[in-house]
Amino acid sequence: MCITFNIPSNVREKIAITICILNSLIALFGIALIGMAVYMKINIDSRMMLLDGYDTDVLPYFLLAVGIKVVILHIVTFKIVYDCSTSEMSGRCVNFLFLAVILSFILVWFLLAGGLMCFTHRSVIEESLQNGLGYVMKRYKTDMFVKVTLDKLQQEYHCCGSNGYSDWFDVNWVNEEFLNTKHPDIIRKLKGGLFYSDDVPYSCCDVTSPRPCVHHAVKDKSMHVHYGSVTLYQSGCSNVLMDFFENRILVPTGWSVISAFLLQFVTLVLMRYLQTSMADARDMEDPEGEGAGYCCPGCPCDCCSPGDPMKYVKPKRCSSDDIEDGKGGTAPEFDFEDSSGRDNSTDKNKEDKRNRRKDKKDKKGKDKKDKTRKDKSKER
Numbered sequence: 001m002c003i004t005f006n007i008p009s010n011v012r013e014k015i016a017i018t019i020c021i022l023n024s025l026i027a028l029f030g031i032a033l034i035g036m037a038v039y040m041k042i043n044i045d046s047r048m049m050l051l052d053g054y055d056t057d058v059l060p061y062f063l064l065a066v067g068i069k070v071v072i073l074h075i076v077t078f079k080i081v082y083d084c085s086t087s088e089m090s091g092r093c094v095n096f097l098f099l100a101v102i103l104s105f106i107l108v109w110f111l112l113a114g115g116l117m118c119f120t121h122r123s124v125i126e127e128s129l130q131n132g133l134g135y136v137m138k139r140y141k142t143d144m145f146v147k148v149t150l151d152k153l154q155q156e157y158h159c160c161g162s163n164g165y166s167d168w169f170d171v172n173w174v175n176e177e178f179l180n181t182k183h184p185d186i187i188r189k190l191k192g193g194l195f196y197s198d199d200v201p202y203s204c205c206d207v208t209s210p211r212p213c214v215h216h217a218v219k220d221k222s223m224h225v226h227y228g229s230v231t232l233y234q235s236g237c238s239n240v241l242m243d244f245f246e247n248r249i250l251v252p253t254g255w256s257v258i259s260a261f262l263l264q265f266v267t268l269v270l271m272r273y274l275q276t277s278m279a280d281a282r283d284m285e286d287p288e289g290e291g292a293g294y295c296c297p298g299c300p301c302d303c304c305s306p307g308d309p310m311k312y313v314k315p316k317r318c319s320s321d322d323i324e325d326g327k328g329g330t331a332p333e334f335d336f337e338d339s340s341g342r343d344n345s346t347d348k349n350k351e352d353k354r355n356r357r358k359d360k361k362d363k364k365g366k367d368k369k370d371k372t373r374k375d376k377s378k379e380r
Helices: 009-046 058-084 094-138 144-157 165-170 184-188 237-283 320-324 344-379
Strands: 005-007 291-293 313-316 333-336
Touching: 005 009, 005 237, 009 058, 009 237, 058 094, 058 237, 094 144, 094 165, 094 237, 144 237, 237 291
Parallel strands: none
Antiparallel strands: 005 291, 313 333
């Protein structure tokens, strides 16, 4: 990136075409990112009651905003770069291309932030699931919507409880109105008027078990002597849901955004080389000629060195009158650069470069005329 290349006009056209192709790919990714954000929002909202203390709008809306910016910016950039690919329009669109480079530079960091957010949100969602599931399980006996949601969740994801089926043993999930509170077995399991037992909801039953499901008195081995293992789902729902969020949403989206970041970075470098080469060719008053392309002016040496302050002054020899007066023949005086802040030596180098290009072009024209003249003489 710190290397300067002299890029001719035909190479600039190829770079512009390459940038147009990359812009099209990134714009398509922006559309896909908008779809990912909507999918993420729907899936998180459908399980919002299971997430405690988690703002479900942060990540989806951030990715949605980035996706919209990606689509708009790359459609506009495609138009600008496409116009710059023709030599007739190259001199007019340099300033617009520079603006596109600045906006692309800003967008690169938004993409990087979006990708990192996808990976760092895992711990946030995992903690929210742990707390949220524990709270929702306590509402199982009083809220019918919660009961139906939890039962569907355990059946769909083949899980039970938050960390395992034993979590239900510590939850008062059976409504005492449906129990005979005068029965001795029930009285033994009442604690402060609330019923606690080693039972779990029927939705914890493992449908793949060859034996009938036992979801009451799970810890009482005398109730199911011939059962070698429980007939319940072993995995906790927080772990299963976290795997779903991570493997189906966060990780694929994160790697997709990081890939787009790398692609956008390559596009940014190519755009910068194209813009600086076109600007240099324009300054040389030869838009179709070669132009120096770079990312950082003067890199890697000039931009890192403190610089020579004397390069802004030039020595001035004494006049003949001063020599006659005995003031010295060659003692230099210093004449500072003009008030516009331009470096005269740089202007001189550009002028020399323009003159060399003009001479080269005149020579080509002269050779072409001589060749035409010889061809006509041969025909005669």
